[in-house]
Each structure stands twice: as structure tokens, then as C-alpha cells.
Amino acid sequence: MARRRGDAARARAAQQAEPLGSLSQAAGPVVPGTEACLRCGERDLTRIRMTLVGGRLAVFVSCPSCEQTNWFALDGEGVPLGRGEIGGDTA
Numbered sequence: 001m002a003r004r005r006g007d008a009a010r011a012r013a014a015q016q017a018e019p020l021g022s023l024s025q026a027a028g029p030v031v032p033g034t035e036a037c038l039r040c041g042e043r044d045l046t047r048i049r050m051t052l053v054g055g056r057l058a059v060f061v062s063c064p065s066c067e068q069t070n071w072f073a074l075d076g077e078g079v080p081l082g083r084g085e086i087g088g089d090t091a
């Protein structure tokens with residue numbers, strides 16, 4: 001019984017997350033690749049906009065469920081950035 005209740009609560013939470021929340025809208029259009037966690041599909045992600053080395057705009061995405069983290073370029077196509085693209089060892 002507890003299991004069924006949990007499932008229902010999860011389904012409801014997923015439904016509420018379905019329309020673009022005010023949080024992601026306030027931050028602007030959703031960047032490709034950041035709609036849901038690549039690993040587990042979690043949609044309630046932490047998204048932080050940052051400017052990378054070289055002035056490229058990117059979004060840092062952190063998943064509260066599986067702790068997966070990724071970087072996505074604002075002008076990207078939903079493919080997570082590699083370490084070299086984020087900045088650091090590109091010199």
C-alpha cells in the first residue's frame with residue numbers, strides 16, 4: 001500500500017513538473033539538453049548559468065536525484081560539454 005501511495009505521489013510530482021515551471025522560465029528559455037537529467041530523467045534540476053573561459057555562455061546542470069552534473073552551451077544542441085570545452089586545459 002505504501003508503495004502504491006508513493007507511486008501516486010511521484011506521478012503527481014512528475015505532472016506538476018511537466019509544464020515549464022516559473023523557475024526555469026524566469027531564467028529564460030530552457031537550454032537544449034537541460035530539460036531533464038541525462039542519467040535518470042529527473043526534471044527538477046538545478047541550473048546555473050555561467051560564462052566559461054573564452055566568454056562562452058553555458059549552463060551548469062546538477063541533478064538532485066543521482067548527482068549527475070553536466071555543462072551545456074547556451075548555443076549548443078543538447079550535447080554536454082567536455083572538460084576541455086569548459087575551460088582549463090585548452091591552452
Ligand SMILES: [Zn+2]
Pocket residue numbers: 037038039040041042063064065066067068
Ligand atoms: Zn539524475
